[in-house]
Amino acid sequence: MIWALLKRDLAKFFPFAGGGGAALPLLFFLSVAMLYPFAVGPKPELLAQTGGGVIWIAALLAAILPLERLVASDMELGVFDQLKMRGVTEEAVVAVRLAAHWISFGPMLILASFPAAALLNLDGPTLEILLLGLLAGTPGLAAAGLMIAALTASLRGGAALSGLLLIPLCLPILIFGAGSLARGETASLGFVAAISLLLVAITPFAAGAAIKAAREG
Amino acid sequence: MQGASITAKQLACRRGDRLLFSKVDFALRSGDALHIQGANGIGKSSLLRILAGLLTPFAGNAEHAGDIALLDERPGLDLDQPLGKALGFWQNVDGCKDVSDAQEALDLEALLDVPVRYLSTGQRKRAAMASILNRGANIWLLDEPLSGLDTAAQAKFAGLISKHIAGGGICVLASHQPVEVPGLQTLELQEFVPQDAGEDAA
Numbered sequence: 001m002i003w004a005l006l007k008r009d010l011a012k013f014f015p016f017a018g019g020g021g022a023a024l025p026l027l028f029f030l031s032v033a034m035l036y037p038f039a040v041g042p043k044p045e046l047l048a049q050t051g052g053g054v055i056w057i058a059a060l061l062a063a064i065l066p067l068e069r070l071v072a073s074d075m076e077l078g079v080f081d082q083l084k085m086r087g088v089t090e091e092a093v094v095a096v097r098l099a100a101h102w103i104s105f106g107p108m109l110i111l112a113s114f115p116a117a118a119l120l121n122l123d124g125p126t127l128e129i130l131l132l133g134l135l136a137g138t139p140g141l142a143a144a145g146l147m148i149a150a151l152t153a154s155l156r157g158g159a160a161l162s163g164l165l166l167i168p169l170c171l172p173i174l175i176f177g178a179g180s181l182a183r184g185e186t187a188s189l190g191f192v193a194a195i196s197l198l199l200v201a202i203t204p205f206a207a208g209a210a211i212k213a214a215r216e217g
Numbered sequence: 218m219q220g221a222s223i224t225a226k227q228l229a230c231r232r233g234d235r236l237l238f239s240k241v242d243f244a245l246r247s248g249d250a251l252h253i254q255g256a257n258g259i260g261k262s263s264l265l266r267i268l269a270g271l272l273t274p275f276a277g278n279a280e281h282a283g284d285i286a287l288l289d290e291r292p293g294l295d296l297d298q299p300l301g302k303a304l305g306f307w308q309n310v311d312g313c314k315d316v317s318d319a320q321e322a323l324d325l326e327a328l329l330d331v332p333v334r335y336l337s338t339g340q341r342k343r344a345a346m347a348s349i350l351n352r353g354a355n356i357w358l359l360d361e362p363l364s365g366l367d368t369a370a371q372a373k374f375a376g377l378i379s380k381h382i383a384g385g386g387i388c389v390l391a392s393h394q395p396v397e398v399p400g401l402q403t404l405e406l407q408e409f410v411p412q413d414a415g416e417d418a419a
Binding site: 003004005007008012074076077078079081083084085086088215216 | 293
């Protein structure tokens with residue numbers, strides 16, 4: 001049962017696998033890295049100094065793009081109702097979806113960071129810290145996004161609102177993640193991982209409760 | 218399927234400020250079928266969703282023994298997927314091995330490659346019904362099963378419901394059309410609407 005769910009979610013969210021739109025966050029992320037040197041000029045020192053922060057901002061903004069597809073469409077289709085009739089709890093559905101969402105989002109961004117780092121003239125040690133940071137931070141971005149998507153799924157114009165809500169919630173991840181780059185150390189990535197863990201732990205319950213509340217509407 | 222039952226005890230439903238109905242009582246056992254009748258907006262769908270456990274009643278409770286399957290406007294079939302795959306997901310969830318019976322009974326073979334998005338209302342309803350058959354639940358809750366169906370499909374649905382009842386299942390359906398099922402009991406929801414509804418229910 002859980003496998004069937006995971007398979008369906010992955011088919012839906014994995015870039016280039018499902019319908020159009022799943023690859024959009026990845027392309028958006030790469031375009032930001034591509035456009036930045038054009039906007040600020042090609043000075044290598046400037047790019048190397050600010051590039052890591054730009055990648056973090058691009059990752060956060062890329063996390064907003066898939067929010068609309070995460071919960072609202074399945075709520076509309078009645079998927080959550082039909083799963084509930086079969087005894088699958090909302091918490092389990094959300095936990096599976098979180099896994100599928102991160103798999104389709106986190107590793108892709110981490111891979112895309114290599115070409116992005118080349119475009120922004122980041123050196124090896126910086127890239128290493130960046131990759132570790134994204135590895136620690138993307139689960140948190142995915143979890144916060146899923147939670148917000150569930151909370152706003154039953155609202156009119158929820159998609160626009162969810163983007164605005166995600167930014168403050170992910171601010172700590174950005175501060176510690178990008179901050180580690182500025183200082184050139186990995187110690188603060190522990191905070192990023194801790195925040196991610198917390199978000200991953202509460203998301204199934206928070207998003208599950210949101211889906212139940214929307215049903216009672 | 219013997220031993221299945223579904224009971225409503227003093228059920229009341231409130232949506233917003235309005236008390237839709239109250240004190241709905243019935244008990245159904247294996248082989249029973251109930252037709253819930255009433256005008257639009259009277260709360261037929263809400264009653265079915267309460268019975269399904271998807272909505273909390275304002276008062277009273279609903280109990281059941283056996284599996285419940287619900288057919289409504291939103292059967293959870295992916296719009297982008299071909300029908301075969303969309304149904305396939307629920308077959309996997311239900312662990313249903315043999316699906317040919319349901320597809321044959323509802324004339325779906327020719328539609329399996331068509332994306333759900335392009336199916337007509339009646340075709341989608343038939344697909345949703347196939348999903349109910351694959352599920353193999355004892356208790357069927359059917360919300361407007363006949364709407365959008367042609368006469369042939371309506372007769373087919375009535376046949377499937379009769380067969381389900383004869384096999385010891387239970388069926389509760391809400392429909393504006395008459396349904397040709399032997400031994401069908403009726404429940405007129407209008408009789409359970411509070412007289413002062415809308416005035417001081419809040």
